[in-house]
Amino acid sequence: MYLDVQGARTFCYTGGKPFDAAKPTIVFVHGVLNDHSVWILQTRYFAHHGWNVLAVDLPGHCKSGGEPPKSVEEAADFVIALLDAAKVEKAALVGHSFGALTVLEAAARAPQRVTHLALLGPAAPMKVSPALLENSQHAPLKAIAMVSVFSHSMLAPPPSSLGPGTWLYGGARALMKRVLASNPRINLFHRGFVACDSYGGGEAAIGKVRCPVLFLLGKGDAMAPPKAALPLQQNARDAKTVVVEGGHQMMSEAPDAVLFALRDFLKA
Template identity: 30%
Template sequence: MMADLPSWIEAGPVDAKTTLVFLHGIGGGKKGFQSSVDCFASKGYRALAWDMPGYGDSPLTGTLSFDSLAKSLERMLNQANFQKAVLVGHSMGGMVALQAWTHCPERIEGLVIAASSPAFGQQDGDFQQQFVAQRLAPLNAGKTMAQVADRLVPSMVAPQALPAGAMLPDYPPGLALAHACMSAVPPNTYRAALQALVTFEQRAALPSISVPTLCLAGEYDKTAPPEVLRRMAQKIPGAQYQCIPGVGHLMGFEQEAPFHQAILNFCTTSF
């Protein structure tokens, strides 16, 4: 691979009718979607999951922005040698998918926007500045990304997902994986991703989306509440909306089966 090309994992037949590309969130990585890649490969799909630039095995050259992420994604699609894909974006990955629609719509067969939003706001807004300050406070105080994960993971799941006061050894496997992914994010990448996140704005692009789209919410998601996903679906022509009960923002890590089933149902009926 080229030195600046994003790293990815994949499985499934290269000549599959439909290819899925899983795009992780700000605290994720390709390893968080390994089981999703395996699941859809077993059902006859070609499935890939990338490390965004700066994550895992993907180098970050230059600045991190949604424009640069969309360009990196297109380079990966070229290198992986397929023309069109269904992009499955979780959280910040959903934003990358929407950005990709504005950058290379001819490469997109469909969209699954999960636990995400079409906009965050302006970088200099009070809410955005407070959000960045709160998220960076632990790092600025000398905490590690593992300690950041200690605080954030329990705040992003459904009330019943973790016992009160649960520590990492007591986490169920899916949430232990989410914790491991977040712990592995380089602090400088996390800082850069947060700064990019609060600049995201693609609400105007929603009416232009002309491919099958699923907006997927988690019942207890406080980061991207169901109402945000429902309103987004209303602005995308023909889009579907679904809310997975009993999960929060980390939906696929909390309950993998309904997350996969929602995507499978969408793909089965749309492609």
């Protein structure tokens, strides 16, 4: 499904079901050098269980046009504009990594429009190592290999979760290479990492959130360790924390656990 958002053609995956603005809606926002496909299991489940699903490709990523956000604040404004374009008054927001910061900031800017807020792999602050910042700019393929290692706590998923022969590192690298190549004009990798590293508004933002919050953390997360979410957890008004067996890329390492945590949270 395509929507015109901030003057740009924007792709949203709807989980295989037609979009119906009358249904309750969940917006899924991906992290740096990812796209809507990281949410395939979760979005298809919700789309087939009574929800409207909008899993977006952020501006300038893959199927979406527009200027890639330079900051978390710009990305948050885009999410609010997406709700306007879809004619959705209120929605649940789910974000991963950079996407978690994005939906957090969006919920702080428009608290009356957010019914639930799920933050996967958040951190406050979300500092990026100098080596990753440097390599994302000047040696992106080397940085992709680094992130693939740091984002996973296992070589392959548990039996049958993604099918026999699945190689998590290889799949993650292929996705990041595809997203990087989707915009030859802008280095999406470096821009996204700079946006993460520069954002300092997390603690102030969580204090403005008025809806229930889910912190979904990976026990083996080396990119955003669970303790990095503490400043947000300590300032959240109505929060629940679930820790899954997996790393930063928990949607592929622990897909069922992530789905069940989201399902239970959104039923509450």
